[in-house]
Amino acid sequence: MANLETYRADARNVPAPSNKVPIPTLERLTTYLRYLIDLGASGVETISSAEIERQTGINAAQFRKDLSHFGEFGKPGVGYNVTELEGRIARILQIHKVQPIILVGAGNLGSALMGYPGLKEHKFHIVTAFDSDPNKIGKHLWNIDVQDLRRLGDLNQVLGARIAILAVPANAAQSVTEKLIEAGIRAILNFAPILLRVPPHVVVRNVSFLQELAVLSYQLTEGERKTEK
Amino acid sequence: MANLETYRADARNVPAPSNKVPIPTLERLTTYLRYLIDLGASGVETISSAEIERQTGINAAQFRKDLSHFGEFGKPGVGYNVTELEGRIARILQIHKVQPIILVGAGNLGSALMGYPGLKEHKFHIVTAFDSDPNKIGKHLWNIDVQDLRRLGDLNQVLGARIAILAVPANAAQSVTEKLIEAGIRAILNFAPILLRVPPHVVVRNVSFLQELAVLSYQLTEGERKTEK
DNA sequence: TAGATTGTTAATCGATTAACAATC
DNA sequence: TAGATTGTTAATCGATTAACAATC
Structure with missing residues (x-):
């Protein structure tokens, strides 16, 4: 019975409704986009997946597979139109139009992020910063109140x-997160080294350079451990 | 014959010479460590993998598997000694002793990193910062020249x-990288949104919040796309 | 048409999770 | 001893890569 149900769904050719795109694919998409922007700027019109592999180190089949989640983009025997592909990837990621962003935490890291030009270049506009420190409230940094x-x-x-963007100390992160969600935020870029608890309709990505440094620290000695044996 | 060899190695208890540890395992190790530190501070002496799962969201079997790359850590029927495990993970990651770090790029982001207290807490000491801008050279920020x-x-x-730590603009990143390697650097934490080309004995980890934001941006609309169908 | 390169299916690889004998 | 929990083996799941028919 359950089997029959399954079969019916297959027969109808329903393309797996929740055709979840793997996170690694999304991450690579931004790599492709960056490369395509450079390429477009230098006047190249067409690019093949083999050339992408040469330049980005990402396997050509991987690149084609990644794109296949979103439709067809290239011409067999020819390749991909650089500006078209660029535009379509930007649209997939929804970074073709300006996105208003809120920053919480106007400390060192927060202020550095306000002044980071890459954000605006990628259509992420920090519209307001928030802080609970009276010494910071009312300041006007990088044109942001x-x-x-x-x-x-x-x-x-x-x-x-x-x-x-959440750039507050670890001990404040969870409570601020709850306020953010209450205020309508649905996606959080978390710089605090802590696991945020959020309801299922909210997405979180963590940036943890301490973690990255720890991994590097391990890898640094990994080679040596081998030769020590 | 080959089988016998394998058996012999096992009998000698050699833990598989080039037993490459998966990167995801290394990343989780820092999560465990963070949690264990909190736990130790609040006086808890013993912890089970089931409790780790409850608190960190990481599967209990995953946790045990991760540790198994490095030996045995727990007592069956009892669990893990918090402070002992904490110490051993710190040692595995080589963050039990002070590590001197160089920072290149004393711009907004670079200065914010110099002032980030988490670094010292995790025994990463930025010993010197470098820049090529005459206006920045000679400054003394956060006690760092x-x-x-x-x-x-x-x-x-x-x-x-x-x-x-590489916190320079994208267009300078590759050339600075080469200077770093020449100067004896073997591990680079790269904040520039660009793929660094390095020889095989050098490891690189990238921190790209633009990429993270792009992924969030996609995920934000993913849910809506589903309901649009 | 011949050569090149796509999109996709199938094979491989590796990581996650479940299950369980060993053991405190 | 009985109950709990480990370390590890086997099963599952998912992502990467190779191979190739379709097609420009």
Whole structure:
């Protein structure tokens, strides 16, 4: 019975409704995009998957497989049109149009992020920063006002940001996260070295350079351990 | 015959010479460590893999498998001694002793990193910062001198750092990387949104919050795409 | 048409998870 | 001893890569 149901779904050729795109694919998409932008700027019109492999180190079949999640992009025997592919990847990632972003935490890291030009280049606009420190509230850094964290819900009703960058100390991260979600945020880029608990409709990505450094630290001695034997 | 060889090796208890540890395992190790430190601080003495799963979301079998790459750590029927495990993981990652680190790029991001307290807490000490901008050279930020990039090789002969943080603009990243390697650096934490070409004995990890934001941006609309169907 | 390169299927590889004998 | 939990083997799952028919 359950088997029959399964079979029917197959027969109808339903393309697996929740055709989940693997995260590694999404990550590579940004690599392709970066490379395509450079390529377009230098006037190249067409590119093959083999050339992508040469330049990015990502396997040509991998590249084609990655794209196949989103449709057809190339011409057999010819390759891919650089500017078209560039545009389509940007659209897939939804970074073709300006995205309002909220920053919480106007400390060292937060201020550095406000001044990071790459954000605007990729259409991510930090519209407001929030902090709970009275010494920071009211400041105007990099053309961005620092607002009282208590005004978060209030202000985001107007701003309508759905992505937030969280650059607060670890001990404040979870409680701020809850405020963010209440204020309508659905995606959080978390710089605090802590696991955030969020409901299933909210997505989180963590940036942890301490973790990255620890991995490097291990790898550094890995080679030596081998020769020590 | 080959089988016998294998058996012999097993009998000698050699733990598989080039037993490459998966990167995901190394990444999780830092998560465990963080959690264990908190746990130790709050006086807990013993922990089971089931409890680790409850707290970190990482599967209990995963945890045990991860540790198994490095030996035996727990007592069946009892669990793991928190402080002992903490110490051993720190030692595996080589973050039990101070590691000298070089920072290149004393811009916004670089300065923010110099002031990041987490680094010292995890025994990563930025010993010197380098920049090529005359306006930055000679500055003293967060107790760290900013030196002329041209003195990199020279100074690192004394400093002996093998890990570097690269926080320079994308267009300078590759050439600085080559100077770093020449100066004896073997591990690079790269903040520039570019693929660094390095020889096989050098390891690189990339931190790319633009990529992370792009993934979030995709995931944000993923849910909606489903309901649109 | 012949050569090149795509999109996709099948094979491989590696990582995650379940299951369980060993053991505290 | 009985109950709990480990370390490890086997099963599952998913991602990467190779191979190739389709097609420009």
